[in-house]
Amino acid sequence: MKTESIYLDEINRLLADYLKEIENSNLKPLSAQVYQVQSKNFVRWINDEFVPGEVKKKTLKDRAEKKK
Numbered sequence: 001m002k003t004e005s006i007y008l009d010e011i012n013r014l015l016a017d018y019l020k021e022i023e024n025s026n027l028k029p030l031s032a033q034v035y036q037v038q039s040k041n042f043v044r045w046i047n048d049e050f051v052p053g054e055v056k057k058k059t060l061k062d063r064a065e066k067k068k
Contacts, residue, residue, distance in 0.1 A: 002048040015043050 003011070022035050044050035 003046040008047055011043055011046065015039060 018039055019036055022032050025032065027035065041050050041052075045052070
């Protein structure tokens with residue numbers, strides 16, 4: 001999905017604010033990391049830079065090729 005740059009600037013600003021909120025929260029480190037990664041991936045997706053599950057598919061394919 002590609003988002004118009006006019007909107008993406010505001011989304012990136014809001015993402016930065018959200019990431020600061022996470023840093024200042026009392027979340028456990030692993031929980032905070034999950035929130036950060038997932039929100040960054042969402043913004044990457046709306047900018048057409050991320051496909052959900054892409055890394056997992058590549059990893060499984062690489063493992064299968066190594067077994068041959």
